[in-house]
Amino acid sequence: MSYLPKPSVRHPKLKRNALGLTHRDYEGNLSTLCAGCGHDSISAAIIQSCFEMDLPAHRIAKLSGIGCSSKTPTYFLGQSHGFNTVHGRMPSVATGASLANRDLIYIGVSGDGDTASIGLGQFSHAVRRQTNMLYIVENNGTYGLTKGQFSATNDYGSKAKKGAINPYQAIDLVSLALQLGAGFVARSFSGDKTQLIPLIKAGISYRGFALIDCISPCVTFNNHDGSKKSFDYVREHNHAMLKTDVIPEKEQITAEYDEGTSVSVTLHDGANIHLRKLDADYDPHDRVAALAHVQKVQAEGEIPTGLIYLDREESDLHEILNTAAVPLNALDSDRLCPGEAQLAEINQALR
């Protein structure tokens, strides 16, 4: 039951981060998802990432839509404000929230039904607008809370638990985001923490729209033979294109990177991202090539994962709209209200 608090006993020797906080300080309530659900691994990865990045949790806002995935913000970052919106509409609420206070970090958690079906329009437009947020799709190809219907990301020819074969083409959120101009596009797998955590860190650091399409098998309704989003299937077909390391600004770069096979990017907040190429001749800064490569790998029946595209020119909606450096929600009436004398002038001009 999610409203039962977790036991507050903490081991005195728990590792502390630069803020003096332990991993436990980033946790939320107990999960009510099914045992073994991929979504819980993603929540754990978010907790780990924020702990390791020394982020004050209250400076993060977490938003979600409706569905199993969208319940998860209750299970991480208990000191963060959260907003569980309506089905498929998290992107617009996140856009508004981000406009009101540009100084917070926005993490949106959504599912494949929430993003690719009912929310496809809102998702697309949040990408177009470069809403500054990390958008994680916990993608299991199925409607879990309503017990196992196909979703729009369910792969063509995939088998449902009760035996039906999906006759429709899947919506590929990675390709869509690339086409719509997302600055940061990644795909990962809830079962691959070593890949997912650096991606979450990089996505949080990135200024602009960052997508992680995270395949997260549904253990109850979509983890059987014949399903193309089962743990076994994804493990067998996982095609990592890049390996991502994120090094915070304050840390020394110790690993050695071969310039021929790695790319280094410094983000606006000073974090360094190192991308080690696993596919030769793949340039993660070329949008057109990235799109083509993803299509090619997918056509071969593989699932491309890793940081697929990174636009080094970080840009967001605030830049487009030229909004004030002071968050809009912090402006007082002196800076908002033009006042009596100004109104007298306006009246005069209307005579």
Next chain:
Amino acid sequence: MTGSTPQISSVNEFVIKFANVNGSGSASANQLFAKAVFRMGVPVAPRNIFPSNIQGLPTWFEVRVSEAGYLGRRGGVDIMVSVNPHTFEDDVKELGAGGYLVYDSTARRTIERKDITVIPIPMTRLCLEEFGDMPNRHLFKNMLYVGALAALLDIDVEVIRQLITEQFGGKTRLIEPNTKAVQVGLAYAQQNFDCPLNIKIAKSDSVGDRIMMEGNAAAALGCVYGGATVAAWYPITPSTSVAEAFERYCKTLRVDPETKENRFAIVQAEDELAAAGIAIGASWNGARAFTATSGPGISLMSEFIGLAYFSEVPFVLFDVERGGPSTGMPTRTQQSDLLAAAYASHGDTKHVLLLPANPHECFDFAAQAFDLADRLQTPILVMSDLDIGMNNWVTEPLEWNDNRAYDRGKVLDYEDLEQAKEFGRYLDVDGDDITYRTYPGTHPSKGAYFNRGTSHDPYARYTEAGDAYIENMERLRRKVDSAAQFLPEPEIYFCEKKSRFGIIYFGSTAPALSEAVEHLYAADIDVDTLRVRGFPFHDSVAKFVEDHEKVFVVEQNRDGQLRTLLANELSADPEKLISIVHYDGTPITAEFIASELTKRTGPRSVVPLPGPGTRKVS
């Protein structure tokens, strides 16, 4: 003009209607005509009656000129300016006996009617002769008839020249040909007719310090003054100009003078759902935010309105109503979203409505809406309509007091949280049904909560426990009902004698209704009136209904939606609430109201309009 033709003679008291083809630039010329009358100190009410189309369909523009200050639609037409050959015959029919027909006589017409004065002006031919070498010469036809009217109605042509200069401010090359078109029309009228006519304008000081403004622009300016920083919208007639005016005002009033950065953010969203979502997201995060829409948008936003109601996120919504249902009559006016707005969304909900009747109130109520939203932590819907929103009204000057502070409601900051023993987002600490909220990012370890549309306990934790759900729902009901005390009070007028009859109305019905009531008084029919300005209803509304034998509810929709609200919300006998509705898409007229009320208040003669001494047919 023969001596035997009856002619209306009137100074500063008449209705002139322009019949044009849309997309021909006529609206701005007609607007300029109205502004000229206004500048001469005579109250005027222009109304654009236009099609849902960009070019080529019939469009009308009606201007009520009224020294007495009647700014509603009167009904009937005294001068018809007919520039659209396709509607010519109907337009001639509509003109009242003794009226004047000004028409484009480039193609001569046979006019059967003998009871009107015909003033043929070959507008197209004159334009061809004078502007033959200009690509858009037909556009000058409009300014040409404005010039002719200046002569015919004795309008100071200098006022018109001044307005042209103001209108084309930066585009000096347009000033000269437009001024010339006015001169051509003026000269033609002077040479061919006895100017001025018996119907005319005379300089006056009846306007006082009033201004001329559209309701949508006033609402937008109210948002600027009310401290709104985030606006999200989706284009829809007739609300589009709220967002556009907000942007225009922000660009002059809200840009940081040093950094040139914007102290506002405006997003044209992908649809109305997203527009509502953006406004709600921004409000949850502590900015003042709004969206503007019309009927179809209310349908689309309803789920979000329910979320904001249930999770208690303030936000402001402008509904500039138009003819429904479905796509309905998108460019015609109605007051038909009242019920949809009052109870928007599934489940048990009720929302606070503000009902402005003119641009002055659009400004006031817009600014006030943000205080109310923050105070009550619930959506506030400002219900305007096309008539108020898109027409230029002569209205009282806008007012602001620099001592006025924004009421941000119950928000705990860092210090408050430091002091607080416990925080429950939905914990009714003060016993007034309004709870404390926090903005994200306030405190490292206190005040965070999960805002949700699922049922929750006082600590914002998910619960399906029936008693917690009921407790919360009852508190929400009490909270919204308590709003009545904060809302603008109804405007009530009692006639001198005690009357059995009451009239309840709201919004754009106001000016036509006031005029109709004056004429009822003149015919010794006593009625009391009450204009509703907010919902939930103030106690005085129930008392007003109680105190009258019959209450006429006058409104602009088919089903008597205000009547339904009154019957539903007050413990009043529905039998005594009598609906009088006007919903053909045009603004309600004083003639219509007077005639309906006369029929229903007793066996009396129909009251003639308008009142004594202002206008006569001889």
